């Protein structure tokens with residue numbers, strides 16, 4: 201056997217199975233053995249050919265080793281721009297597991313679910329206060345579903361005024377979900393070019409605005425991490441033609457407690473609880489994309505809404521203008537509990553400090569790398585900073601190589617090749633969770649990799665060298681996913 205050090209080659213459970221291995225031991229049967237155990241005609245284990253048989257310790261080690269092949273926010277910096285991979289305090293997990301929340305059935309009568317309804321009601325009030333909006337729906341299960349929900353409300357709003365209109369305007373720096381949501385909602389998407397600051401071009405917008413436009417979808421801060429400082433003028437230009445202004449507020453982490461979408465002239469917007477309010481996401485858990493609206497859009501909110509009457513909380517289904525339901529029951533309730541715990545624990549001052557620290561950390565990285573890495577837009581950064589690989593052009597090392605090499609230094613790579621308006625983009629968002637030491641270590645790694653790219657480009661272009669798997673065939677994995685164990689397609 202080769203010395204395996206501490207990197208265990210992991211095989212499939214099917215491959216390490218041995219007949220008769222068990223994770224448990226039962227005493228001998230004291231009743232007659234049935235001929236064949238039938239579960240309503242469903243499969244029993246014995247019917248599944250090759251079903252793996254393993255001991256408990258084998259199963260535990262298999263999954264524990266797999267977990268060590270992965271990277272997580274609990275291991276180190278996860279600077280995935282636009283995704284706000286911040287640390288999730290464990291107290292949130294504890295609160296979400298309280299039996300009154302975790303075991304509540306969504307079909308409980310309202311009288312038996314007062315605590316859960318109150319939590320949803322109070323979370324909605326908190327989000328309204330944070331964002332300066334009149335109402336929120338908590339139902340959408342992700343940011344993208346929040347966008348779709350919002351655009352369906354926009355359509356209902358315009359239809360009630362006689363014409364649903366045809367066009368949704370979207371800047372070229374937008375998140376890819378924006379045009380997708382507008383298209384699914386039946387609108388024609390028209391892209392707007394950004395100006396030299398990376399922001400919406402107000403003069404071009406004024407020229408374009410007409411009564412066929414239903415909505416402008418704006419990301420703020422935009423995907424360059426830049427605040428749209430003309431947003432009030434933008435809102436005026438949009439409203440002057442009877443259209444609405446939507447803000448993609450997935451990255452609210454940049455200005456909680458400092459500025460509010462409602463004060464900027466925004467009519468409706470989604471936020472991602474799983475980015476700003478610390479609930480695990482990506483591989484770690486489901487999302488929640490609540491949508492905030494101003495009063496004129498309230499009648500169209502999904503049903504049911506949570507209302508307070510006297511001391512009681514109730515679900516209101518009778519809302520004739522509602523767009524209906526966008527998700528079963530109320531949304532991802534466990535995420536509401538985590539977000540509520542986080543908001544309550546920090547309070548108004550803590551939330552503002554959270555955003556200030558997120559901005560400070562991003563600017564610290566910017567300041568310490570901008571002499572080396574090319575900064576395509578020089579506007580002040582908020583919670584994230586976008587560099588490019590331009591300074592390495594003559595070395596043949598590209599953004600992808602830099603990202604792969606970062607893994608050798610023990611960091612999750614940042615978001616790469618996004619936003620699309622920056623060639624070879626590296627979009628870095630440290631969040632407020634990180635210590636000065638962790639930021640310094642990351643900066644040091646980025647500087648050393650840039651140096652390596654000049655001295656030994658082949659080293660960087662073949663990275664990672666220390667990870668359990670090297671460069672994966674990402675296109676192949678997406679185009680021909682292998683989702684079941686068994687003979688491969690070619691063998692069949």
Ligand SMILES: *Cc1c(COP(=O)(O)O)cnc(C)c1O
Pocket residue numbers: 282283341342343344345375377419448450451472487489
């Ligand atoms: C993450 C993100 C989205 C989409 O959110 P999901 O929860 O992944 O659907 C939309 N817009 C922006 C700007 C984002 O950062």
